[in-house]
Amino acid sequence: MAPERLAHVTGAARHPRDVSASTDNGAVPLYRDEAIVLRTQKLGEADRIVTLLTRRLGKVRVVGKGVRRTKSRFGSRLEPGMHIDVQCYEGRTLDTVTQVETLDPWGDAxxxxxxxxxxxxxxxxxxxxxxxxxxxxxxxxxxxxxxxxxxxxxxxxxxxxxxxxxxxxxxxxxxxxxxxxxxxxxxxxxxxxxxxxxxxxxxxxxxxxxxxxxxxxxxxxxxxxxxxxxxxxxxxxxxxxxxxxxxxxxxxxxxxxxxxxxxxxxxx
The missing domain is CATH 1.20.1440.120 (Recombination protein O, C-terminal domain)
Incomplete structure (x- = not known):
């Protein structure tokens, strides 16, 4: 079944923003994609490992630095079920989240x-x-x-x-x-x-x-x-x-x- 047919059947969201392009910020390779949060797990005292299913890359595991702190800029956006626009930089073992924008607050609802x-x-x-x-x-x-x-x-x-x-x-x-x-x-x-x-x-x-x-x-x-x-x-x-x-x-x-x-x- 073609992806377009699946989108029609399921009512999948479509957004005009192009989040599929990768960029290179000097020596730090960055990428940005549309994603849905699948699950999270604690890492250290304030971090989380977040598993995402992205539209372009598939499933990725990334680190959200300090997202368990109450003053975190985007901790609530990295909860299961949230539909987000995420930017990460590649690491040796796990990539790290640098920016998150909410596309649809499905997880909250x-x-x-x-x-x-x-x-x-x-x-x-x-x-x-x-x-x-x-x-x-x-x-x-x-x-x-x-x-x-x-x-x-x-x-x-x-x-x-x-x-x-x-x-x-x-x-x-x-x-x-x-x-x-x-x-x-x-x-x-x-x-x-x-x-x-x-x-x-x-x-x-x-x-x-x-x-x-x-x-x-x-x-x-x-x-x-x-x-x-x-x-x-x-x-x-x-x-x-x-x-x-x-x-x-x-x-x-x-x-x-x-x-x-x-x-x-x-x-x-």
Whole structure:
């Protein structure tokens, strides 16, 4: 799926400012990019290591000097979920933040609503797992921007936004599930069987032992979330949402081979 299509589906923010150009300030190489904060961790007494997903460079880890002090110029801008324009200079091990401007205060808006906050935490952790440092990931960036923006704006149920993001992010990573045709032989669906290891829906001939048998409405909901059909998703029944969330979580954790700790906090 083209990045432009992803931006349309997710509602990812676009800004006229060109933040992709690198500069060289004498002997200190500088770069500037648009980014979303994925996570932070303490460093020393007043610093933080901040993990960013940037639009141009992919995932980077940078140091925010003194950002834990109350008088920090941009400490609040380097919180998870914030959409920023950041300038850094390259170091031997970690780059250092020199300037930050807020593009969208999504993190602040999300922190005011617990369901949105827990969903956003799972979104950010999943993105961190699915991306590699210094590997450009524009499609993942656009998906992340759309999901966090939607959570901040309360556009849809947070659980639906979370599941939509998880399914699309897995698809971009190369693990697109099938919710209609058989994932093994391609037989036209719909099919009642669903097997995580097989890749999704399975026909009676390919159905392995232990396959789940979700309601047809659940598979329709998951297909709508993957395609971005919010009219169907928003009209779905709570029971089918819960069943779909279980299938989505199982599919995610099978393919990334590690659990997403933040999912435990999400109220399903």
């Amino acid at each position: 999300i922190a005011r609503d617990y369901p949105s906050y827990t969903a956003a935490t799972a979104v950010l952790e999943t993105c961190d797992r699915l991306t590699e440092e210094r590997e450009p990931a524009l499609q993942q960036y656009l998906l992340l921007a759309g999901a966090v923006r939607s959570l901040a704006g309360r556009e849809h149920d947070p659980n639906l936004v979370l599941d939509a993001y998880l399914l699309r992010a897995l698809a971009v990573a190369g693990w697109a599930p099938s919710f209609h045709d058989c994932a093994k032989c391609g037989a036209p669906g719909p099919h009642r069987g669903f097997h995580v290891v097989a890749g999704g829906a399975v026909c009676p001939s390919c159905r392995p032992p232990g396959s789940a048998a979700p309601a047809p409405e659940t598979l329709l909901l998951l297909s709508a979330l993957l395609a971005g059909d919010w009219a169907i998703a928003d009209a779905s029944d709570l029971h089918h949402r819960r069943e779909g969330s279980g299938l989505t979580a199982a599919f995610l954790q099978w393919h990334i081979e590690r659990g997403i700790r933040s999912l435990r906090m999400v109220e399903r």
